[in-house]
Amino acid sequence: MARAERPLSPHLQVYRWYFTMALSIGHRVTGVGLALGLVLLTWWLLALASGPEAFGTVQAVMRSWIGVLVLFIYTFVLFYHMANGVRHLVWDAGYALELPAAINSGIAVLAFAGTMTVVVWLVIALAG
Numbered sequence: 066m067a068r069a070e071r072p073l074s075p076h077l078q079v080y081r082w083y084f085t086m087a088l089s090i091g092h093r094v095t096g097v098g099l100a101l102g103l104v105l106l107t108w109w110l111l112a113l114a115s116g117p118e119a120f121g122t123v124q125a126v127m128r129s130w131i132g133v134l135v136l137f138i139y140t141f142v143l144f145y146h147m148a149n150g151v152r153h154l155v156w157d158a159g160y161a162l163e164l165p166a167a168i169n170s171g172i173a174v175l176a177f178a179g180t181m182t183v184v185v186w187l188v189i190a191l192a193g
Contacts, residue, residue, distance in 0.1 A: 084168055085164075085168065088149065088174065088175075091145065092146060095145050096146060098138075098139070098146075099139075099142060099143065099146055102139050102143075105139075109123050137182070137186060140182045140185055141178055144178040144181045144182055145174065148173075148177045148178055149174050152170050152173075152174055155170070
């Protein structure tokens, strides 16, 4: 059977990556990450309800280096998704849609997420 010469659908190799596109994809990915993080919260709550032995196991895992790393990343994901959601609400209202404003607001989202993550973890470290 002869193959018809039709144009192919564009794919990721066709598009040139740009900053706002990466932030948009990051918003979707962080939404999935937040949903997956609910599994950790559920595990923690179930362990809390199950008694000291189960809760001690969860606490040991969360206090290990990998647990702290996961919680640190989750904190960044939470602040990023929140700030980028506010950014999208501003866009939905019809403001800051020009390219320079979109780039600047994206930089502000990353700065806010990074700063707030560090602040939260400094507070945790200082609280002991």
